[in-house]
Amino acid sequence: MDARPVDRIMEPLRVFFSHKLAGALLLVASTALAVLLANSPWSAQYFASLRLTFGVSLGEVALEKPLILWINDGLMGLFFFHVGLEIKREVMQGELSTVRKASLPAIAAVGGMVVPALIYLLINWGGPGEVGWGIPMATDIAFALGVLALLGDRVPTGLKVFLTALAIVDDIGAVLVIAVFYTEGVSLISLGLGGLLYAVAIGFNRLHVRSSVAYFVLGTLVWVAFLKSGVHATIAALLMAFTIPSGTRINGRALLRRLDRYVSELRDVGVPSSRQMNTPDQEHVLDEMVIDIQRAGSPLLRLEHALVPLVSFVVLPIFAFANAGVALDASSLRALVDPVSIGIVAGLFFGKQIGVTLFTWLAVRLRIADLPEGVTFKGVYGVGMIAGVGFTMSLFVSGLAFDEQLSEIAKVGILLGSVASGVFGWLVLHRTLAPARASAGGLESPSPSSHHGVA
Numbered sequence: 001m002d003a004r005p006v007d008r009i010m011e012p013l014r015v016f017f018s019h020k021l022a023g024a025l026l027l028v029a030s031t032a033l034a035v036l037l038a039n040s041p042w043s044a045q046y047f048a049s050l051r052l053t054f055g056v057s058l059g060e061v062a063l064e065k066p067l068i069l070w071i072n073d074g075l076m077g078l079f080f081f082h083v084g085l086e087i088k089r090e091v092m093q094g095e096l097s098t099v100r101k102a103s104l105p106a107i108a109a110v111g112g113m114v115v116p117a118l119i120y121l122l123i124n125w126g127g128p129g130e131v132g133w134g135i136p137m138a139t140d141i142a143f144a145l146g147v148l149a150l151l152g153d154r155v156p157t158g159l160k161v162f163l164t165a166l167a168i169v170d171d172i173g174a175v176l177v178i179a180v181f182y183t184e185g186v187s188l189i190s191l192g193l194g195g196l197l198y199a200v201a202i203g204f205n206r207l208h209v210r211s212s213v214a215y216f217v218l219g220t221l222v223w224v225a226f227l228k229s230g231v232h233a234t235i236a237a238l239l240m241a242f243t244i245p246s247g248t249r250i251n252g253r254a255l256l257r258r259l260d261r262y263v264s265e266l267r268d269v270g271v272p273s274s275r276q277m278n279t280p281d282q283e284h285v286l287d288e289m290v291i292d293i294q295r296a297g298s299p300l301l302r303l304e305h306a307l308v309p310l311v312s313f314v315v316l317p318i319f320a321f322a323n324a325g326v327a328l329d330a331s332s333l334r335a336l337v338d339p340v341s342i343g344i345v346a347g348l349f350f351g352k353q354i355g356v357t358l359f360t361w362l363a364v365r366l367r368i369a370d371l372p373e374g375v376t377f378k379g380v381y382g383v384g385m386i387a388g389v390g391f392t393m394s395l396f397v398s399g400l401a402f403d404e405q406l407s408e409i410a411k412v413g414i415l416l417g418s419v420a421s422g423v424f425g426w427l428v429l430h431r432t433l434a435p436a437r438a439s440a441g442g443l444e445s446p447s448p449s450s451h452h453g454v455a
Contacts, residue, residue, distance in 0.1 A: 022312070022313070023142050023146070023312035023313065023316065024142055024143055024145075024146030024147075024149075025146075026312070026313055026316075026317045027142060027143065027316055027317060027320050027391070027392075029317070030316075030317040030318070030320040030321040030324070031320045031321075031324040031391075031415075033321060034046075034320065034321045034322070034323075034324040034325035035324060035325060035326060035328070037325060038325035038326055038327050038328075039327055039328050039329075043327065046325060047325070049067065050066065050067050050068040050322055051066045051067070051068065052066065052067045053065065053066050053067075054066075054067060054070060063224065063227070067322075068322055068323075071318060071319055071322045071323075072319070072322075072323070072396065072399055073227060073232070073233045073234065074223075074233070075315050075318060075319065076234055076315065076319055076396065077223055077233060077234050077236070077237035078237070078307065078310065078311060078315050079234075079311050079315050079316065079319070079392075080175070080234040080235075080237040080238040080241075081219075081237040081238065081240060081241050081307070082241075082304065082307045082308075082311045083168075083171050083175075083238060083241070084237065084238040084239070084240070084241025084242060085241045085244065085300055085303060085304040085307070086168060086171075086304065087168055087171065087172060087238075087241070087242075088241060088242050088244070088246065088300060089246070089300060089301065089304065090165065090168055092246055094165075095161055095164065095165040095168075096165060096168065096169070100369070101165075102165070102169075103363065103368055103369040104162070104360065104363055104364075104368075104369035104370070104371070104372075105162055105165035105166040105168075105169055106165075106169045107359050107360065107362075107363040107368065107369065108162075108166050108355075108356045108359050108360045108363070108380075108384075109166045109167075109169035109170045109173060109356075110169075110173070110355075110359060111354075111355035111356055111357075111358055111359025111360070112137075112139065112166065112170060112351075112352050112355040112356040112359070112384065112387050113137040113170065113173050113355070114355060115347075115351045115352075115354050115355030115358070116136035116137050116347030116348060116351030116352055116355060116388075117133045117134065117136065117137050117347065117351075118351070119136070119343065119346050119347045119350065119351040120132065120133045120135070120136050120343035120344065120346070120347040120351070121133050121343075122343075123339050123342055123343035123346060124339045124340060124343045127339055127340075128406065129338075129339055129340035129343065129402070129406055129409075129410075131401050131402070132340060132343070132344070132397075132398060132401045132402060132406070132410060134174070134177045134178070134181060134182065134397045134401060135344050135347070135390070135394050135397050135398050135401065135410060135413075135414065136343070136344050136346075136347025136348045136351055136352075136388075136390060136394065136417065137170075137173065137174065137177065137347075137390075137397075138170065138174050138390040138392075138393030138394045138396075138397060139166070139167045139170040139171075139352070139387045139388075139389065139390060139393065140389050140390055140391040140392045140393055140394070140418070141164070141167035141168070141170075141171070142312070142316060142392065143389040143391050143392075143418065143422060144163060144167055144386050144387060144389050144422075145160075145163065145164065145167075147386050147389065147422045147425060147426050148160060148163060148383075148386060148429075150426060151426070151429055151430060151433060154433040154434060154435050155429070155433060156372070156373075156374035156375055156379065156433075157372075157374070158371075158372025158373050158374050158375045159372070159374070159375050159379050159380075159383060161372060162372055162375060162380070162383060163383045163386065163387070166356070166383070166387060167387070170387070171393070174393050174397065175234075175235060175238055177397070178232050178234070178235065178397065178400060179231065179232065179235050182232065182397070182400040182401060183230060183231050183232060184230060186229055186230045186231060187228060187229045187230055188229075189229075190225050190226075190228040190229035190230075191225070191226070191229035191230075191231060193225045194222050194225030194226045194229060194231075194236060197218055197221050197222045197225060198222050198236075198239060198240070198243070200218060201215065201218045201219070201222065201240060201243040202243055204218070204243065205243045205244070205245055208245060208247075208249070209245075210245055210249070210299050212299070212303070215240065215243065215244060218240070219236070219237070219240040222236045222239070222240060223236045223237060223240075232400065244299055244300045244303060245298075245299045245300065246298050246299070246300040246301070247298065248295065248296050248297065248298060249295040249296075250292060250295045250296045251296075252296065255292060255293070255296040258289075258292050259289065259292070262285055262288060262289045262292075265285045266282065266285050266286075269281040269282050269285060270282060272286070316392060319392065319395075319396075320391075320392065320395075323395045323396075323399065323411075324395065324411065324415070326408055326411040326412060326415070327408075335408070335409040335412040335413070336412065336416075338409050340402075340406060340409045340410055340413060341409050341410065341412045341413030341416070342413070343413070344390075344394070344410060344413030344414055344417050345413045345416050345417040345420070346417075347417070348388040348389075348390050348394070348413075348414070348417030348418060348420075348421055349385075349388050349417050349420050349421050349424075351388075352384055352385065352387045352388035352421065353381060353384040353385040353387075353388060353421075353425075354384075355384070356380065356383065356384030356387055357377070357380055357381045357384045360377070360380050360384075361377065361380075376432075378428075378432040379429065379432060379433065381428065382425050382428040382429035382432055382433075383425070383429075384425075385421055385424055385425035385428055386421060386422060386425035386426070386429075387421070387425075388417060388418070388420075388421025388422075388425070389418045389421050389422045389425075390414055390417065390418050390421075391414060391415075391418045394410075394414045394417075394418070395411065395414055398410040398411070398414065
């Protein structure tokens, strides 16, 4: 069948957005645009727009926030919800589903969090920036996997899995740090209401409720309650992800029997024709078929896959655009020698590679875990360096830890530390990993990823 004009127009976009590097490229573009605007004649308008206040009200209940907080507290809730779905999937049937599988990336992630935090504290102990120790603990899974993807087929599957699992455990650690150390003035009434609503969501899960609308409404109410309680609202988004059902409501054999029946019914009422309106009988059979296919699917996996483009191509680029803008002037040069930026750069660049490599070596040496097949310690060292790309999560934590002045200093350190980690990590792995042998199929075809951004 000939392609329609709209297909020919959309094909280049489809190819781009299906590529594994598309999310990372959009993040880079959004960051570059933010930095350019922050240093352009329109810088005042750029920063002023982020401070514009928007609100919603219902009777005497009102919720008003600047645009930057709607992005960081609201839009990023989708990101953390997606992270929660990934964590649940990995725990149930992925790389975190058994103690043996989870032990190595979990231990490596702990090292990649503890050592950077200690290095940062060593540099900032007793200073105004001491509270920012959580900033260099983070790993941006989208950028990290994007850097790894640049190496193509030469990267062993075990190394990709190791980095993915490490980054997911790192996300768990980051959320715990935010919940415990960057939460102030908790309202027990609002938190109790949020907890009660969350218990209802758990009840929905136990009753096998599969309605996305029901979970969305409950999740929104839980988010508002957590927001009003003082606990960061993104924690509510992550917790809600664990209430999404993962099981199916029909087994595979029953599905096959039903599909055979539907195919027979379609032959009886007439097979649908291309570009023509279906008859009511045809549409009825197709609707029944869709319902059974959905019942045979996992709501968790379906929702996770559906959120990938939204998180990768909308949420994270907007967050980067709103948070990465830093004015490069004399104060930026002074920020280079500020203990806050030095601590962040040292934590991300040196702390991550030391922590990940050292703790991995100890886990293998003590026979707690084994290296994945085809993975060497040189590969682990390169991955540890790439894990120093903190960016999204580091910017997020810095916004919670610091006021505007220190946050601007932190941005300089985050950008420098993340770029250095990504570039040098790529160089290490490029020199370490053997080039992949050419295959009969040629270059690897692009494919969409399931981890925020590339990931």
